[in-house]
Each structure stands twice: as C-alpha cells, then as structure tokens.
Amino acid sequence: MAAGLEKACHRCISKIASNACFIFGLLAFLALPLSMAFTGMKFLEDCPLQPLIPLYLLVGGVVGSLKVTLLLYDSTRMRQLLSKSVVIDDDDDDEYPWRQNAHKYYIHLTLSLFLFIWFILGNYWVFSVYLPNFIPPFHQPQDYCDKTLYIFAVGVLIISHTVLFLLIFCSFCIYCFSRQRYAAEED
8 A cells, every 4th residue: 555655646746846837836936045045145244133144045045046956957857758758667666766866865855954944943043033123223233134134034934934834735635635546546
C-alpha cells in the first residue's frame, strides 16, 4: 500500500511540476525573493533598532532566489523529458528521481530547511520591534527603523504566511484525493 501511495504522489507531483502554468507561476514568484534581496541591500543600514531585519531580507532573498531558480531548472528539465515522450517502466528506479538524484534532493531539502528556520527568525526579528519609530527621535537617534523597509518586511511575512498555509492546505487536499483514488483503484 505504501509503495502505491508513494507512486501516486510522485505522479501527481510530476504532473504539477511539468505544467507550464506552474513554471510561469515560479517565474512570477521569483520576483518576491529578488525584491527582498534588493530591499535588504538598499536599506542595510537604515534600521538601527533591529539591524537584522535588512539582513533577513537580504539573505532570505538570495537563498530564496537560489531555491526558486533550482525549482525552475528542475521543472523545465522534467518538462523537456516529458515532451520527448520518455516512457518510464514501472519496475525501473528512474520512476523515483529523488532516489537517483539524491544530491539534488538533499540540496532542495537543505535550502527548504534553511528558509523555514530563516522565516521563523525573521518573524521574531520583525515582530519583536512591532511598530517602531519611523523617524529618528532626537534623544535616541538609533531608535528607529525605515518605514519602507519595515512595511516591506511585514508584507513579505504576511505573503509567506499565506503561501505556507496554502501549501499545507493543498498538500492535504492532494493527499486525501490520492488516497481516495488509490482506495477506489484497489476495489
């Protein structure tokens, strides 16, 4: 049963990842980490109250861009293989590419884990100074954070929370659908 469910999940993920709309979605999504990196670099010295906020945006943007670029490469590669009508035999190990390309799998896993931990740290850094002074006060000139930088960081976190929720929800729906379909095929 586990092998059949694994095969069903792999087929579903392969179909989604090779879809042209998915690839265009990834291209559009690449704008977020690129804008994070640009904003973090531009405002690197403009938040003395919490100097880790621009660093969060810069590092998260660079690593996120790398992750999305690798996903785009893998998706376009899968699309090319499918367009050449590569037929994979049921008994072949090629059916599970993560077993054959373990290094790519571990790179994606490491980047995802880093981005998740970085996301948690970013939540702490941004919301620990919620609603800072946007104009430097005279008595404490280091007690402020640039308004554009801070609002952008909060917006990135809101978008990230939304995407994370949608990924979890869609994964749960796909799992339920695959399980129901697998049970129907067994009967």
